[in-house]
Amino acid sequence: MQGVMEIVVKTVNFIRARGLSHRQFRKLLDEMDSQYGDLLYYTEVRWLSRGAMLRRFYELKEEVFHFMEEKGKPVFHLNDPLWLCDLAFLTDITQYLNNLNSKLQGKNLLIHNLFDFICAFERKLEIWEKQLIEGNLYHFETLSKHSPPDTGVYAIEINSLRKEFENRFKDLRSNIVNFAIFSNPFSLEPIELPEHLQLELVDMQCNQDFKAKFNDVTLMDFYQKYLSSSDYPNLIKHCKMMACLFGSTYICEQLFSQMKLVKSKCRTVLTDRHLEDTLRIATTDMEQNIDHIVRHMRHQSSSMSK
Known part of the structure; x- marks a missing residue:
């Protein structure tokens, strides 16, 4: 599956990294009345972009094939039924992983809530593995469009993913009793x-x-x-x-986003104390009663009025 991802990223980068090629590709999409107006980039920093990029590439695979052929760099894999099956499977499973990732990044979630999401996904992996062995593609909408000759190879991929989850979250699994004491x-x-x-x-x-x-x-x-x-x-x-167990970096990312807005180039004077106070207000869940604060604050009279 890694080879599929490399080909997709290489093709997308060829189209989008060159201004002329990018404009020509968008013009081609307009001429073909495509549902989508462009391909999407994928970056390692923004992990969730992987699923969106794969989905868009799959939907535009015919347009990409014609464009790359015109450029003299044909992607022959796009005419390979087995490769397209791999692309479809990768698109489906990455979408499921994206959905899980989005849930884990949610606000106001405690560690036992996050562990519940992980356990649920592991149960889903067990179901998918068993169904793929039996040739059942009900939960893989994109892959089901291609009727792969051997679905067992994808069951092996699911099994590897399930083992990776078991290893990655074994520390959480050892605290199941502590989570239960806390939550129920x-x-x-x-x-x-x-x-x-x-x-x-x-x-x-x-x-x-x-x-x-x-x-x-x-x-x-x-x-x-x-x-x-x-x-x-x-x-x-x-x-x-x-x-105090944080299951994601959401809070840190939120703080840095707020700090980027506060420390703009338009501010010439911003002390550390003022920055700390501003970030505290920006990230707190407490509602500020501005009217009450104004009524009870001490107003300073200007020297002009004396």
């Missing part, structure tokens, strides 16, 4: 859990008010508002440890 403490047997949490869990599980509140408020609100650190010190500590 009322469904666990205290005797089966770490000793330092057992008595506190018993007290919490036997509190009917806690049971009612747990289903009515968010997980973090429950731990922050209803459990006191004096009565449940170990559970609070466990909660903080789970809540």
Whole structure:
């Protein structure tokens, strides 16, 4: 499959990296009344661009073939049925990986939510592997258009991907019990859990008010508002440890994006303290009551009015 990706990237770069070729290709798409107006670039930094680029290349494969042939650099693979099957499979599976990646980059997700997404995808991989062995292409819409002679080769690719997931996320898998204590403490047997949490869990599980509140408020609100650190010190500590595990770089990326907007070339004076305060306001989930702040701030009178 790596060879397929290399050919696609090389072809896209040939078309888009040269201004004249790029304009001629776009003109060809207009003349052929193509649904799409251009190919898409793929960059390693923006991983999600891989799926979008593959999808667009697949949809424009006929136009790409004619254009490259006119340029004297024909891509003969585009006439190879087996290569097109590989391209279709890569397009489908990359789209699924893109969807998973997008879920993992979401806001306000805790570590157990992210692990649930991973577990669900691994279960899907098991289903896809079994169905591909049987020749069932129901979940591979693009690949099903080509009727590949041997779907078993794609089952092997899925198996390799599943093993990679098992290895990549083995550290998370070793913390399943910790995730369960954090996300669903009322469904666990205290005797089966770490000793330092057992008595506190018993007290919490036997509190009917806690049971009612747990289903009515968010997980973090429950731990922050209803459990006191004096009565449940170990559970609070466990909660903080789970809540501070960031499953993605989304928060860091958001902060740097905000900093890029704040530190624009139009600003001539920006102290470190002012930058920190501005970023704190820009990234917080708290709503600012500007009217209240204005009413209670101390106004400075100008020297002109004295």
